[in-house]
Amino acid sequence: MKRAIKLILCIVAFGAAIQAHAQTPGSSAIVVEHPWARATPGGAKTGAAYLTLINNEDSADQLLGASTPVADKVQFHSTTEENGVSHMREMPAVDLSPRAKVTFDPGSLHIMLVGLKQPLKEGQSFPLTLSFAKAGKVDIAVPVAKVGAMQPGGMAPMMHGHDEMMKK
Numbered sequence: 001m002k003r004a005i006k007l008i009l010c011i012v013a014f015g016a017a018i019q020a021h022a023q024t025p026g027s028s029a030i031v032v033e034h035p036w037a038r039a040t041p042g043g044a045k046t047g048a049a050y051l052t053l054i055n056n057e058d059s060a061d062q063l064l065g066a067s068t069p070v071a072d073k074v075q076f077h078s079t080t081e082e083n084g085v086s087h088m089r090e091m092p093a094v095d096l097s098p099r100a101k102v103t104f105d106p107g108s109l110h111i112m113l114v115g116l117k118q119p120l121k122e123g124q125s126f127p128l129t130l131s132f133a134k135a136g137k138v139d140i141a142v143p144v145a146k147v148g149a150m151q152p153g154g155m156a157p158m159m160h161g162h163d164e165m166m167k168k
């Protein structure tokens with residue numbers, strides 16, 4: 001009986017360890033929270049992913065780049081709205097001040113997957129590697145949510161912008 005209890009405790013502790021690892025993948029200096037991507041319609045050449053970065057260090061860091069097997073390139077874009085039209089700008093790097101929390105979400109900062117090799121399907125997830133100047137590489141899994149999730153409207157002009165950017 002005692003032995004059985006010990007075994008159960010062991011399994012619980014193991015489960016907790018896996019969960020803790022999933023929340024802070026690879027690095028404790030940078031924590032990546034709530035990664036998600038929006039499902040893409042068939043034939044889409046770009047996709048967008050969102051997450052929150054927390055810098056747990058007392059020194060600044062920088063997100064320098066990212067890569068994923070599901071797309072040719074990964075870029076960081078900021079969106080600004082002028083006269084009701086949204087413009088996207090590629091950012092070469094994203095600054096993380098000491099103890100900063102930086103949120104990528106629809107309508108502002110986002111991670112752009114350029115040259116999608118396959119559609120992002122709701123319910124699936126894909127790997128994404130983030131490269132930081134100090135914290136190094138952090139591997140995460142990005143779950144895919146519904147097409148148009150969390151962004152009412154504004155989807156069509158954004159997609160148009162991305163396609164134009166790709167033709168350059």
Ligand SMILES: [Cu+2]
Pocket residue numbers: 077088110112162
């Ligand atoms: Cu974009």
